[in-house]
Amino acid sequence: MATIREIISSFRDKPGGIIEAYHAVQRECNFLPEETIPIAAEVFGLSEAQAYGVATFYSYLSVAPRGKYIIRMCESAPCHIAGADTLIKAFEDALGIKVGQTTADGKFSLELTECVGQCQGTPVITINSVPYVDLDPAQVETVLALCQ
Amino acid sequence: MIVRIGLSSCGIAAGGLLVKEALAFAFEEEGLGWELQQTGCIGMCHYEPLVDVIHQDGSINTYGNVTVDTAREIVVAEMSGAALEKYRIATDREPNDCLAGQVRIALRNCGIIDPESIRDYTDRGGYQALQKALTRMTPQQVIEEIKISGLKGRGGAGFPTWFKWNATRQEPGDIKYLICNADEGDPGAFMDRSLLEGDPHAVLEGMIIAGYAIEATSGIVYGRAEYPLAIKRLGKAIGQARAQGMLGNKIMGSKFSFDISIKQGAGAFVCGEETALIASLEGERGMPRLKPPFPSQRGYWDKPTNINNVETLANVPWIIANGGESFAAMGTADSKGTKVFALAGRIKRGGLVEVPMGMPLREIIYGPGGGIKDDKRFKAVQLGGPSGGCIPEALLDTPVDYQSIKNTGAIMGSGGMVVMDETTCMVDLARYFLNFTQDESCGKCVPCRIGTKRMLEIMERLCAGEGQPGDIELLEMLGQQIMEGSLCGLGNSAPNPVLTTIRYFREEYETHIHDKKCPAKQCKALITYHIEADKCKGCTLCAKKCPVNCISGEAKKPHVIDQNLCTKCGTCLEVCPSKWSAVSVS
Ligand SMILES: Cc1cc2nc3c(=O)[nH]c(=O)nc-3n(C[C@H](O)[C@H](O)[C@H](O)COP(=O)(O)O)c2cc1C
Ligand code: FES
Numbered sequence: 260m261a262t263i264r265e266i267i268s269s270f271r272d273k274p275g276g277i278i279e280a281y282h283a284v285q286r287e288c289n290f291l292p293e294e295t296i297p298i299a300a301e302v303f304g305l306s307e308a309q310a311y312g313v314a315t316f317y318s319y320l321s322v323a324p325r326g327k328y329i330i331r332m333c334e335s336a337p338c339h340i341a342g343a344d345t346l347i348k349a350f351e352d353a354l355g356i357k358v359g360q361t362t363a364d365g366k367f368s369l370e371l372t373e374c375v376g377q378c379q380g381t382p383v384i385t386i387n388s389v390p391y392v393d394l395d396p397a398q399v400e401t402v403l404a405l406c407q
Numbered sequence: 408m409i410v411r412i413g414l415s416s417c418g419i420a421a422g423g424l425l426v427k428e429a430l431a432f433a434f435e436e437e438g439l440g441w442e443l444q445q446t447g448c449i450g451m452c453h454y455e456p457l458v459d460v461i462h463q464d465g466s467i468n469t470y471g472n473v474t475v476d477t478a479r480e481i482v483v484a485e486m487s488g489a490a491l492e493k494y495r496i497a498t499d500r501e502p503n504d505c506l507a508g509q510v511r512i513a514l515r516n517c518g519i520i521d522p523e524s525i526r527d528y529t530d531r532g533g534y535q536a537l538q539k540a541l542t543r544m545t546p547q548q549v550i551e552e553i554k555i556s557g558l559k560g561r562g563g564a565g566f567p568t569w570f571k572w573n574a575t576r577q578e579p580g581d582i583k584y585l586i587c588n589a590d591e592g593d594p595g596a597f598m599d600r601s602l603l604e605g606d607p608h609a610v611l612e613g614m615i616i617a618g619y620a621i622e623a624t625s626g627i628v629y630g631r632a633e634y635p636l637a638i639k640r641l642g643k644a645i646g647q648a649r650a651q652g653m654l655g656n657k658i659m660g661s662k663f664s665f666d667i668s669i670k671q672g673a674g675a676f677v678c679g680e681e682t683a684l685i686a687s688l689e690g691e692r693g694m695p696r697l698k699p700p701f702p703s704q705r706g707y708w709d710k711p712t713n714i715n716n717v718e719t720l721a722n723v724p725w726i727i728a729n730g731g732e733s734f735a736a737m738g739t740a741d742s743k744g745t746k747v748f749a750l751a752g753r754i755k756r757g758g759l760v761e762v763p764m765g766m767p768l769r770e771i772i773y774g775p776g777g778g779i780k781d782d783k784r785f786k787a788v789q790l791g792g793p794s795g796g797c798i799p800e801a802l803l804d805t806p807v808d809y810q811s812i813k814n815t816g817a818i819m820g821s822g823g824m825v826v827m828d829e830t831t832c833m834v835d836l837a838r839y840f841l842n843f844t845q846d847e848s849c850g851k852c853v854p855c856r857i858g859t860k861r862m863l864e865i866m867e868r869l870c871a872g873e874g875q876p877g878d879i880e881l882l883e884m885l886g887q888q889i890m891e892g893s894l895c896g897l898g899n900s901a902p903n904p905v906l907t908t909i910r911y912f913r914e915e916y917e918t919h920i921h922d923k924k925c926p927a928k929q930c931k932a933l934i935t936y937h938i939e940a941d942k943c944k945g946c947t948l949c950a951k952k953c954p955v956n957c958i959s960g961e962a963k964k965p966h967v968i969d970q971n972l973c974t975k976c977g978t979c980l981e982v983c984p985s986k987w988s989a990v991s992v993s
Contacts, residue, residue: 274708275690278673282632303690316692316849317673319632335594336789336839337751337825345976352954373676373843374594375633378751378823379417379452379758388635392420 261287263295267302277303277313281320289329290321318372326361326368328406333383335374341381342395347371349396350384353403367406408441408485409461410434412473413518415448415604416636417597421455422474429478430458437486447605449518450759451505454496457518460485469503471496505756505775510737512745513561513598513721514761517605522640525647528608534653536724540616541661544727546576549620553723555731557743562588562679562716563794563820563896565809568723571713574703575621578711585623586688586707586714587614589630589637590672590679593792594843595823598747598759599717603630603637606721607644611667613720615653616727618665621713626667629684632674642669676847680895681714683849694849695895716821718747738764742808752789752825753780762807769803772826783828787911791820793840794900796907797833816907818900832929833912834919838866840904844897855898858889862905872932874920879909928992931975935993938979940965942989949979949990965989 266283270276277299284295291314300310314320332347351357354367361368377383380392384402391402410430414423427443434441451457454471458481461467468490470481477494484491490498497503511517520527528534540549554569575583587610591599603610614626630638645667648654656664670688677683678693685707687693706712722744726734735743742764748771751757755777762771768788772778779785787797790807796817798805805811812819827836845859862885865878886902893899909916918924925933938949938958943965950958950966957973960966968979980990 275688277690278687279670282671282673309691312692313690317675319672319674334839335843336793336836337595339839340752340825340827340831340836348976372633372674373847374592374596376591376597376600376631377417377420378595378597378749378825380420381751381757385633388633390416390420392417 263288263292264298267295267298271302277305277310278317281314285320289327290323290325293322296322324361324365326366328366328386329368329370331370331372331375331385332358333373333375333377333381334371335378337374337378338382343382345396346382346384346394346399349399353399367403408439408463409444410441410482411444411446411459411461413448413455413457414445415601416634417448417452417601418455418457419636421452423456425475426456426458426473426478429475430482433479433482437482439482439486444521445523446519447517447522448601448759449506450509450514450601450761451496451503451756452758453756454503465499467499468495469497470494504777505758505760508766508770508774509761510745510763511761512725512734513602513609513718513747514605514759515725516609517601520606522605522607523643525608525644525651528606532728533608533724534612536727537612537615537653538659540619540727541659541663546620546622549616549727550576552727552731553620556726556734557731557738558719558722558726558734559742559809560716561718561722561746561821563593563791563818565819568715568719571703571715572617572620574701575623575711575713578704580711581624582710583621583623584707584710584712585614585618585621585626586684586712587626587628587717587720588679588681588684588714589628589634589717590684591631591634591717591821592676592679593794593821593823594840595751595789595792595825596749596821598749598822600631600634600637601759602717602721602747603634603641607637607641608648609721609724610641610717611644611648611654613715613723614667615658615665616723617713617715617720619663621711623665623713626665627688627707628667628669629678629688630669630671632671638669638671645669675849676843677849677895677897680897682895684714685712692849694851695897697894718821739806739808741810746807746819746822748807748822748824750776750824750826753783753828753831754778754826755780765806765808767804767806768798771807771824772803776826779826779828783830786827786829786831787833787908788827789817789825789836789840789904790823791818791903792823793843794818794896794903795820795823796903797827797836797911798907799911816903816910818903830927830929832870832925832927833908833915834866834869834925835927835929837904837908838863838870841866841901844901848897848901852892852894852898854889854892855894855901858885858892859898859901861885862889862902866905869916869919870925870930870932872919872923872930874916874923876920878920879913879916882906883909934975935970936968936973936975936977936979937991937993938966938968939989939991942987944987944989946984946987948982948984952978952982954978
């Protein structure tokens with residue numbers, strides 16, 4: 260496995276490449292471990308505050324550890340009027356965690372997201388960016404069982 | 408025989424990959440040499456997975472909502488030369504109702520070609536417009552043709568495309584950029600995703616032509632992180648175009664050199680705003696800056712930069728190939744051509760439609776859209792996402808053109824249509840859209856950062872039954888100030904959903920404030936569930952299903968809800984057998 264420094268350094272010559280570097284680190288680690296920020300700051304010639312600022316601006320980047328499966332539940336208006344609230348509650352109940360938390364075994368994280376562009380089949384969730392559409396609370400167990 | 412299956416992300420989410428496997432398996436079992444092809448989304452997302460069976464003579468049977476089981480049945484029926492009527496939704500001669508009235512320019516190839524095959528694209532005339540532009544037109548002539556077409560930006564602002572191109576072209580400098588804005592983020596809009604997944608070469612060809620017109624040196628697609636399949640297919644298309652000389656040095660033997668790369672966003676709605684997008688491309692926090700200078704003057708790395716939306720660019724090859732006048736012949740005086748709309752919400756047939764500008768809203772919603780789900784009553788349509796507004800039933804005959812829509816207080820925006828029925832609370836809906844903009848506000852300017860927060864607090868208290876007299880006026884005043892004082896389009900338009908719902912549904916706001924009631928029975932704090940003793944047969948179903956155990960009563964005797972414990976989840980209403988309908992909401 261490449262070290263975080265190696266990953267980030269491979270984007271050194273790309274102007275403005277810090278976001279791509281963060282994406283690459285996340286593909287490897289699922290989140291941005293603490294040492295990412297000072298290394299990125301050094302490689303891209305920024306202050307640590309700037310590098311941290313970028314890391315925390317974007318909802319896809321996370322400086323906190325996350326589960327192997329990141330479940331993002333759409334809370335935008337079209338999904339809301341299709342009953343996203345009850346679906347969100349069903350996922351919380353099934354996993355025993357609240358939105359923003361990760362299960363103790365590190366398997367699942369629950370996050371809210373805005374529209375993911377699958378509004379033809381509301382309500383919508385994504386698991387590691389794969390969309391699941393037209394869900395109803397009764398299907399929660401089946402969907403979770405797919406994550407093995 | 409060719410069997411074609413819709414495998415955009417909507418088709419895949421509906422189970423398309425499993426159907427594809429089932430089809431392949433059936434071919435093998437039956438010893439059929441039929442060809443299996445993939446295509447993008449035709450727009451009839453509610454029928455997905457969709458399968459077309461294309462016969463030797465060119466006739467087509469289209470099947471909808473295909474499952475693993477029906478896939479096999481279809482193969483067996485088609486083997487014997489017959490169609491399986493019960494699952495067939497259209498033929499080449501009798502297109503589905505959804506397609507009636509549509510004119511497909513931007514979506515011309517979606518749902519027809521394999522998006523991962525450049526051959527499919529060129530077979531349908533792809534890259535001929537580029538060839539024409541490079542060999543027979545000067546950049547100035549290309550711009551002139553776009554001017555004749557009347558094409559306006561489809562990304563929201565509706566600015567004349569030729570004007571932006573011309574401005575960038577006239578800026579001095581050797582290095583110029585062309586950016587494709589694929590950061591689609593309006594809740595309720597998904598046409599850019601579908602275009603990139605279904606016909607990536609159309610967007611690339613549009614970009615190369617635009618690049619030629621403004622004499623750009625390179626192009627960048629800023630793609631949404633949430634659209635992995637779109638990014639993958641676009642990446643593949645770029646590779647193919649390079650290999651065939653449509654990208655790179657001296658394109659198609661001309662003097663023009665141009666290449667395209669993709670950069671991924673990381674989940675921030677505001678990055679769809681062009682100056683924020685540029686900041687993000689440069690590796691910064693995606694915060695907008697004041698205009699002018701416009702990107703055409705000082706854009707990416709301070710070089711002249713032209714930014715266009717995905718759909719805008721997908722129209723370009725068609726215009727160059729068919730002439731600006733053919734495009735301008737469609738639509739209305741101020742809005743030329745066609746527009747893609749995304750139908751979502753309480754609509755029967757959710758999906759994408761492309762119609763000539765100027766078609767009345769009603770025709771879109773009740774035509775291709777099929778009307779309201781469960782035959783409920785139409786209440787309003789939100790056009791233009793969180794920057795747009797709600798249009799009520801009384802204005803349903805408004806034609807969709809930039810000016811008429813603007814007159815209603817909504818905007819065309821990117822073309823997302825969220826349809827609401829009588830069960831939608833307009834106060835709650837406006838609160839949700841405002842919640843979105845408040846969340847996505849980058850925080851740079853005070854009116855947007857704090858103003859939307861204050862407005863949201865008022866909306867929340869209305870929904871919680873704590874509204875106060877004067878709240879409506881306060882919302883109107885705050886809204887006006889935020890619109891006038893914000894730095895970018897996000898803040899300038901954030902109050903729109905609230906202001907338009909106040910304009911058209913003021914009584915609903917007043918009922919929330921003065922009567923502490925929610926007429927649509929959606930705001931939990933304002934409703935109570937009751938079991939009507941004379942109707943309840945004591946089947947105990949509700950008591951068993953109640954998640955907080957707040958329903959009590961003996962079997963065969965009327966049950967009662969403990970109002971102090973009730974969380975108003977609505978489960979009792981849902982499970983009470985319809986023959987009794989003993990649960991009521993007030
Ligand atoms: C908050 C905000 C979000 C935007 N999001 C998008 C978007 O997702 N896609 C898009 O093409 N334009 C978006 N725009 C509009 C762009 O700033 C810009 O006007 C557009 O990309 C120009 O392309 P066009 O002329 O082809 O429409 C957004 C604007 C604002 C203010
Ligand atoms: S609103 Fe949920 S996917 Fe678009």
